Amino acid sequence: MTAPEDLQWLARAVELSRLCPPSKTAFSVGAVLVGADGEVLSEGYSREIDAHNHAEEAALAKLPADDPRLRTATIYSSLEPCGQRASRPRTCAQLIIAAGIPRVVVAWREPDLFVTACQGTALLISAGVTIVELPELAEAARAVNAHLLG
Numbered sequence: 001m002t003a004p005e006d007l008q009w010l011a012r013a014v015e016l017s018r019l020c021p022p023s024k025t026a027f028s029v030g031a032v033l034v035g036a037d038g039e040v041l042s043e044g045y046s047r048e049i050d051a052h053n054h055a056e057e058a059a060l061a062k063l064p065a066d067d068p069r070l071r072t073a074t075i076y077s078s079l080e081p082c083g084q085r086a087s088r089p090r091t092c093a094q095l096i097i098a099a100g101i102p103r104v105v106v107a108w109r110e111p112d113l114f115v116t117a118c119q120g121t122a123l124l125i126s127a128g129v130t131i132v133e134l135p136e137l138a139e140a141a142r143a144v145n146a147h148l149l150g
């Protein structure tokens with residue numbers, strides 16, 4: 001199920017991905033956390049806080065882990081949340097599940113570039129999280145990473 005606002009918030013996530021410090025070894029991703037009442041709770045982008053930050057992680061780090069608004073929030077990410085990563089013990093899929101966020105909207109599925117077959121979507125679905133893909137914005141999300149994709 002999608003709402004007209006979904007496209008707008010996801011476009012904001014793609015816009016944030018353009019702020020990422022450049023990297024040759026990691027994607028540039030943006031994320032926006034929006035509460036049930038349509039209020040922006042936080043935003044983040046890859047490498048915003050340190051060199052290994054992922055966008056969803058940066059956005060979540062700006063809120064208390066027990067913020068009750070997370071339980072009804074939607075997180076918009078320009079790329080599917082990671083299900084495996086080398087740089088941190090917890091993946092973004094795990095962070096989203098732990099925060100109790102019930103809904104994830106993404107523009108682009110992770111290509112098999114840094115990991116083989118990203119498991120993020122499968123992990124989220126198995127935890128009962130609703131995941132919505134808006135392919136309308138996939139090209140825009142991909143374009144920010146064109147230098148990685150050759």
Ligand SMILES: [Zn+2]
Pocket residue numbers: 054055056081082085091092093
């Ligand atoms: Zn991640």
